[in-house]
Amino acid sequence: MPRADVVVIGAGLSGLSCAAELAERGARVHLVAKGMATTHWTHGGLDVAAPGGARTMRDGIRMLAGTDHHPYRMLATNADAAVTAHLARMAAAGLEHVGSLDDAFTGIPTALGSLRPASIMPVAQSAALAPWGGDGLLLVGFGRFRDAWAIYAARNLAHALWPGGPRDIRGVDVELPGLDRLHNIAPQILARHFEDPGWRGRALSAIAAALPAGAWRIGMPAVLGLDGHAEVHADVERRLGHRVFEMASLPPSVPGMRLFDALRRRILRGGRIQIGFDVVQVERSGRRVVAIHTEAAARTLRIAGDAFVLATGGIAGAGIRARHDGTLDERVFGLPVAAPPRERWFSDDPLQPHPLEAGGIEVGEDLAPGELANVRVIGSALAGMHYLDQRCGDGVALASAHRAAHSLAARERAA
Amino acid sequence: MTSVAAVDVVVIGGGATGAGVLRDLAMRGIGALLVERGDFTSGTSGRYHGLLHSGARYVESDPISARHCIEENAVLRRIAPATIEPTGGYFVATPDDPDDYVERFPQACAAAGIEAEPVALHGLFRAEPLLSREIRAAFRVPDASLEPWELVDANLASAREHGAEARRYQAVIGFERATDGSLAAVRVRDERTGEERTVACRAVISAAGAWAGKVAGLAGATLEMSPGKGSMLILNRRLTSAVVNRLAPPGDGDILVPVHTVCILGTTDITVPDPDDVNTTRDEIDALLADGERLVPGISGVRVLRAYAGSRPLYDASDLGEPAHDESREISRAHHVIDHGRRDGVGGFWSIVGGKLTTYRLMARDTVDAVASALGVDAACRTADEALPSPASGTPYWLGDRLAAHEADGGGNAELICECELVTLSRLEDALDERGDSSLDDLRRTTRLGMGPCQGAFCMPRAAAVLDARRPGAANATLRGFMAERFRGTRPIAWGDQLAELWLTAGIFRGILAAGDVPDAPSESPGVEHAAR
Numbered sequence: 001m002p003r004a005d006v007v008v009i010g011a012g013l014s015g016l017s018c019a020a021e022l023a024e025r026g027a028r029v030h031l032v033a034k035g036m037a038t039t040h041w042t043h044g045g046l047d048v049a050a051p052g053g054a055r056t057m058r059d060g061i062r063m064l065a066g067t068d069h070h071p072y073r074m075l076a077t078n079a080d081a082a083v084t085a086h087l088a089r090m091a092a093a094g095l096e097h098v099g100s101l102d103d104a105f106t107g108i109p110t111a112l113g114s115l116r117p118a119s120i121m122p123v124a125q126s127a128a129l130a131p132w133g134g135d136g137l138l139l140v141g142f143g144r145f146r147d148a149w150a151i152y153a154a155r156n157l158a159h160a161l162w163p164g165g166p167r168d169i170r171g172v173d174v175e176l177p178g179l180d181r182l183h184n185i186a187p188q189i190l191a192r193h194f195e196d197p198g199w200r201g202r203a204l205s206a207i208a209a210a211l212p213a214g215a216w217r218i219g220m221p222a223v224l225g226l227d228g229h230a231e232v233h234a235d236v237e238r239r240l241g242h243r244v245f246e247m248a249s250l251p252p253s254v255p256g257m258r259l260f261d262a263l264r265r266r267i268l269r270g271g272r273i274q275i276g277f278d279v280v281q282v283e284r285s286g287r288r289v290v291a292i293h294t295e296a297a298a299r300t301l302r303i304a305g306d307a308f309v310l311a312t313g314g315i316a317g318a319g320i321r322a323r324h325d326g327t328l329d330e331r332v333f334g335l336p337v338a339a340p341p342r343e344r345w346f347s348d349d350p351l352q353p354h355p356l357e358a359g360g361i362e363v364g365e366d367l368a369p370g371e372l373a374n375v376r377v378i379g380s381a382l383a384g385m386h387y388l389d390q391r392c393g394d395g396v397a398l399a400s401a402h403r404a405a406h407s408l409a410a411r412e413r414a415a
Numbered sequence: 416m417t418s419v420a421a422v423d424v425v426v427i428g429g430g431a432t433g434a435g436v437l438r439d440l441a442m443r444g445i446g447a448l449l450v451e452r453g454d455f456t457s458g459t460s461g462r463y464h465g466l467l468h469s470g471a472r473y474v475e476s477d478p479i480s481a482r483h484c485i486e487e488n489a490v491l492r493r494i495a496p497a498t499i500e501p502t503g504g505y506f507v508a509t510p511d512d513p514d515d516y517v518e519r520f521p522q523a524c525a526a527a528g529i530e531a532e533p534v535a536l537h538g539l540f541r542a543e544p545l546l547s548r549e550i551r552a553a554f555r556v557p558d559a560s561l562e563p564w565e566l567v568d569a570n571l572a573s574a575r576e577h578g579a580e581a582r583r584y585q586a587v588i589g590f591e592r593a594t595d596g597s598l599a600a601v602r603v604r605d606e607r608t609g610e611e612r613t614v615a616c617r618a619v620i621s622a623a624g625a626w627a628g629k630v631a632g633l634a635g636a637t638l639e640m641s642p643g644k645g646s647m648l649i650l651n652r653r654l655t656s657a658v659v660n661r662l663a664p665p666g667d668g669d670i671l672v673p674v675h676t677v678c679i680l681g682t683t684d685i686t687v688p689d690p691d692d693v694n695t696t697r698d699e700i701d702a703l704l705a706d707g708e709r710l711v712p713g714i715s716g717v718r719v720l721r722a723y724a725g726s727r728p729l730y731d732a733s734d735l736g737e738p739a740h741d742e743s744r745e746i747s748r749a750h751h752v753i754d755h756g757r758r759d760g761v762g763g764f765w766s767i768v769g770g771k772l773t774t775y776r777l778m779a780r781d782t783v784d785a786v787a788s789a790l791g792v793d794a795a796c797r798t799a800d801e802a803l804p805s806p807a808s809g810t811p812y813w814l815g816d817r818l819a820a821h822e823a824d825g826g827g828n829a830e831l832i833c834e835c836e837l838v839t840l841s842r843l844e845d846a847l848d849e850r851g852d853s854s855l856d857d858l859r860r861t862t863r864l865g866m867g868p869c870q871g872a873f874c875m876p877r878a879a880a881v882l883d884a885r886r887p888g889a890a891n892a893t894l895r896g897f898m899a900e901r902f903r904g905t906r907p908i909a910w911g912d913q914l915a916e917l918w919l920t921a922g923i924f925r926g927i928l929a930a931g932d933v934p935d936a937p938s939e940s941p942g943v944e945h946a947a948r
Contacts, residue, residue, distance in 0.1 A: 041919065043927045112876060114932035146830050146840070149880035155887060159937035184831050248927055250873055251919075316918035322910040324704065324715050342697075345909070350902035351895070351924060351931035388925045 004030035004272075006408055007292060007305035009332055010319065011275055012037035013394055014379025015311030016263035017082075018401035019271055020089060025409045029271035030303055032294050034278040036260075038317050038380075043110075043248040044222060044255020046097070046120040047387075048083060048395030050105060057119055057395070058101040064392060069358070069384035072392070074365050075399035082402035083120070083395070090122070093262030094230045098126035107165075109137070109219060111149060111249035113156025117391065122255060124224060124233045127217050127245035136168035138216040139247075140207060143175040145185050147249040148221040166217070174210045177202045187254045190223035194232050204239045211240065222246035222254050229258055277301070279332045287373045289333070307374045307408045310335075311401070314360055314380040314387075330361060330381070335369045338362045338383045353389040360384065366407050367400060376404035421615040422448045422580075424786065425601045426622055427587055427630055429453075430460035431563060431772050432728075433622035434570035434581070435779030435798070441577035442801070443787055443794035448614060449574070450585035450603050454857045456567040459624050460772055461860060462693065462725030464647050464681040465674040466658060467491060467499055467561035468773040471506055471531055471554075473748060474523035475516070476664055480748040481527040483774045488557060490776060491566075494802045497809040498566040502673055504558025504658030505534065505543070507550045509709045512663040517552050520662060524556070531556050543655045545711050558658040560674050562812060563772060564860050569803035576804065584852075590619070590634045597762025598634060607852065618786050621766040622779075624728035625690035631766055636759035638766055642690040643727035646699040647681035648908065651718040651868055654678050654711050661710070671710055676814055677720065680707045690726035695907045699724075718912045720868055721904040730768035750778045752785050763789075832881065833874035835867020843878060847885055855882065855890075855897040868913075870901045872920040876928065888937045895935075898924065 008019045011033035019031045049060030049072065065076035072079070080101065087097050099120040107115030108128040121129055137157065141150030154171030178199060179185065193199050211218075224246055225232030237244050248255055267273055277294035283302075284290060291304040312319025312332055321329050326342035339345075339359030346354045360383030363369050367376040378400035380393060387393035426437050429451025440447040451457075470484030492499055508517045524531035531554040539553045540546060571581045584606040591600040591613065600615040621630040631638035653673040661669035665684075672679045683699045700722060707714040732751055750770030756762035767782040780796040787794065817837040821829055830840045846861045847853060855878055858864050864878055865871035875897055883890035898920075909917050924930040 038922070041922050041927075047926075110927065110929045112928040112930055112933055114929040116929040116932075144830060146832065146877050149876065149883075152880040152883040152890065155883065155937050156891065156933045159934045160932075183829065184834075250876065250923060250927075253927075314918075315915055316922060318915055322914050324719075324908075324910045325701075326910070346906050350898050350921070354921075357918075357921075388921055391926075 004028050004303065004305040006030075006307045006309060007032065007303055008309040008311055009033065009279060009292070010037060010311030010313060010317070010379070011260075011273070012039055012311060012313055012317055012379055012397065013259070014397035014401045015309065016260065016267065017086060017398055018309050018311060018378055018405050019273075020263050020266045021085065021402060021405035022408065023267050023270040025405065026270070027409065029267065030305065031267060031271065031273045032277045032279065032292070032303065033275045034312075034318070035276060038313060039256040039260040040252040041316075042253050042256045043116075044122060044246070044253055044259070045108075045118045045125060046083070046086075046394050047391040048079065048101065048120065048398075050117045050391035051389070055104055056102050057105075060390070060392070061101070061395065064385070064390060071382045071384055071396045071400060075396060075403060078399040078403045079395055082398040085402065086398050087120075089266055090259070090262060093265065095258055095262055096123045096230070097121060098123055099129060107162060109139075109153065109157055109247065111147070111153060111221075111247050113149075113153030113160070115157075115160055115162060124229065124246045125222075125255070127243035128219065132164060132166045132217075134167050134215060136170065136214060136216045137166035137219060138211065138242075139169075139171040139219045140210070141171065141173045142190070142221060143173050144179060144182075145190060145221060147187065168214075170212065172210050174207050176206060187221065187223045187249070187252060188226065188257060190221065191226045191254045194223060194236075195225045195228050197235075200232065200235065201239075204236060208240055211242070216242050218242050218244045219247045220244055222248040226254065226257060226261070282333055284372075287371060289372055289375055292332070307376070307411065309404055309408075310361075310375060310377045310381055311379045312381055315356070317380055319381045320360065328359060333369075333372060333375060335361050335371070335377070353386045357386050357388065358384055367404050376408065378404050420448070420612065422446050423616065423790065424448075424618045424620060425450065425614055425616045426620045427601070428458070428622035428624060428626070429455040429567070429571075429581065429583060430458050430622065430624055431456075431567055431570070431775035432460075432624065432767055432770065432778050434567045434574065435775045436620055436622050436767070436782055437579050437581060438570045438574040438577070439779045439783040439796055439798050440786075441574040441579035442797050443783065443792060445783075445787065445790065445792055447574070447579045448616075449571070449579070449581040450587060450601070451581070451583045452586040452606065454583050454854075454860060455571065455581070456564050456860060458626070459725040459728060460563045460567060462723055463563065463645070463772055464670065464672050464679045465560050465563070466670065466672045466773075467559040468771060469504060469529055469556040469558045470527055471504075471520075471524055471529050471556040471558070472660055472665055472670075474527050474529065475519065477748050478523075478527055480771065480774070481529065483749065483777055484771060485527060485529045485557070487774045487777050488559070490799045491561070491773070492559075494799065495566055495569060497806050497811050498562045498569065500560040500673075500811045502558070502560050502657045504556050504660060505539065506531070506554045506556060506660045506662040507539070507546065507710070508552040508662040509547060510549050510551065511709060512661060516663055520554065524554075529556060543657065543659070545654050546659065547710060547712050549709075552662065554662070558660070560658065560672055561772070565806060565812070566803075568861075569806070572804045573801075587630060587633060592635070592761075595762060596760055597756065598764045616763075617790060618763045618765070620782055620786060621764070622782075623766075624768075625726035627728065627730075627766045627768050631755065634755065634761055634764050636755040636761045636764065638753065638768070639731060640690070640768065641729045641731050642687050643729045644685045644687045644692060644724050645682040645727055646695040646703065646722060646724040647679050648700065648703055648722050649720045650678050650680060650714070651720050652677060654714065654717065659710055661706075666706070669706060671707070675812065680704075680714070684727070687726065693724040693726060694903065695722040695724050697907060700907055716911075718868070719908040720913065721870065721901075722907045723904050728768055728770065732769070750774065750781065752782050754785060832877045833862075833864045833867065835869055835874075836863040836865075838862045838864045838874065840881065843881055847882070851885065854893040855879065856893070856900055859897070865897065865901065869916060870905055870920070871897060872916070872923055876930075891933045891937065892935050894930070898930075
């Protein structure tokens, strides 16, 4: 019967980071998750804190820490170390990043042709961060890849308010070779193609033939390899003779897959991971959780632990679920969910922040929910943030994972 | 800019009734133009539950309407078979339904000419295993599921073949009257270009349904409509294979209609002052689910894709000599042809009000009979004799046919833009070839784009890029409009999986794409020198 020092429930950025941190500190970690998480829905950059009016992420953290109920109220002190540790983990896995919490935000183009603020990006996306100087922006789409809209996005960007932006903005669609027999090509399929040096050479010849003269930076679908990504990206830049950056579009996100895989490998050095295991029962003894029971295809499995980390996400990640009468349930421990009353859940415009997005679990300074002493709540399950509008989801995930890992490691030492 | 045209009859309203009237006029050789303020089938016809009535629902409360329904049910199966899935229907008695109604029902059906065959309960539960075991009586009736978009399109296509014209996004803004007070011309405004024009005519038929009161007002006549808002829920799968009705006088939450891959639970009935009020409230949803539980226990736990509402064109006929009604459900569903010349002194103007989508053809016939006679045309109605053009005359739509075609087609333009409803790039481009001025929401009505579980999260940016290639700069506003319209239907049912879906949509549109920040209408040419520095 498995027994762990810490059981982490959930495989998103917060759960993976917390488990990695604990494993690095020598704890026996067991991560279980119902399924793949929201890492596969992301743009691949790092959203630490970008509320309106902030000039840098550090600014953003400070602003949010001063906001009632925001998780950064207690997590701001963890943010720096957590981001540093994360970037080190990524670099060790071959996913170097550029930028820091103190760099000014830059508007970087989205696949639809608007700009979003960023300051820390993986190398493969970072060519959009540097000042444009005299460079033009060329968006390249691939014929029959339905999730890249180069010409549409270029038209939108050409009319965006973009001070210091590119000299010229164009979009072009290129037919890539040898895809005739594929249907409805998913990004990860193209990513695997790009890892094949022979195919890549033919594809890059086709792209090179479509390049106009002049100095360009090229925005491409985020499909430049999975495992061998760094090498693929470097090779693409070398052969095209221009800097190239990836732009994430509709899920699944290849940059998110790379992130997931880097953290998964890190945890597996010392810990266990089981994905596809839903928690169906919780054993408690007073204010402590003793074990959880998970259910997979054929049987239930009891996993005992000294401490439990709830990293199951909010409504998007299905850690919190609404019933049709408006009741919100936290699905593992049945913790109370703080949320606005149902009649105020939504704003009228679907593209504006909704009050319900700030719903979640309220915790104390040690991230423990009131009634369970050996549980820590991290990531998007926490109440008080507008993770889309404030662009703070990744930062809160990392900072809360860091804080939980430290407080649990300290308990271990004390015990 | 104003232009002038002339035609015998102007028909106002591009729903089933207007399209039926246009076809009937055209088949009798009367020149006609139909104008619709929005897209065709975007009003009540496109916002109903999808039921081809047997009439059994109205056998007691409204026997005239019941008889109309069963007669037209047979006609439509003959002239438009591909718009109908012959699901059959049941009337089932739950413990809450009145005993005496169960006893009277078969005779009332027989009197109206509706076959209602008693069904043994063990057979019912074998055929429909999800139905409540508390059901204690059941009858089988010839209900069916009916596709309104294709029915309206087929009527318009037939009308065009016979020389008529139909134009959408043409709002009626006024009328011109002759010295004797009769209508001599209709003034319309193109809702997209703002261009106004005047259409001279000999007669005007208002088939504006719940909006008929507003149209009559513009013509100087008075017509008190009592729009009845009906809300419905779309559940993400077919819970029954046949239509299921409560064996009781018409009430809320008493019908379940299987439509293609989903089913529709309906309907509420609330009198509203404004027919444009088609927002579904939480109370309505709670009532629908609570009543739905009596038919299918556990229905509240089924994923709801969307809520929507339509405005019934109810007309309180008390000023025609019928007794007045308090409740909207008590108002007759039978139709009335109103001759405003006789009634209000506004000659050359008729309104067709009341009725059901099932009886649209009969409503059209009665209206055109009156108008033709006034115009001195004695041709008889032939709309029941001639089948509607394909695809309405082919076989009913089935998603599996699209899958088979997709698998057979191979490469080329077979990429799926909408995975839920299997809408390929070539299907989308065909729809744009046919109606190049379509918005994304119009394309939804012709292709089913964005109607599935994701409600447009994945297909809409893709479709916007396709639209933008055809009409540079036009995509952003219609993309935002589409998402706002979808949100209106998902917001009231945002719980469980559909709330998570809404959050995924928000993550895509706000987190990844920053869709709120694209300009509304970027101008024509891509790749121009950047202007904003």
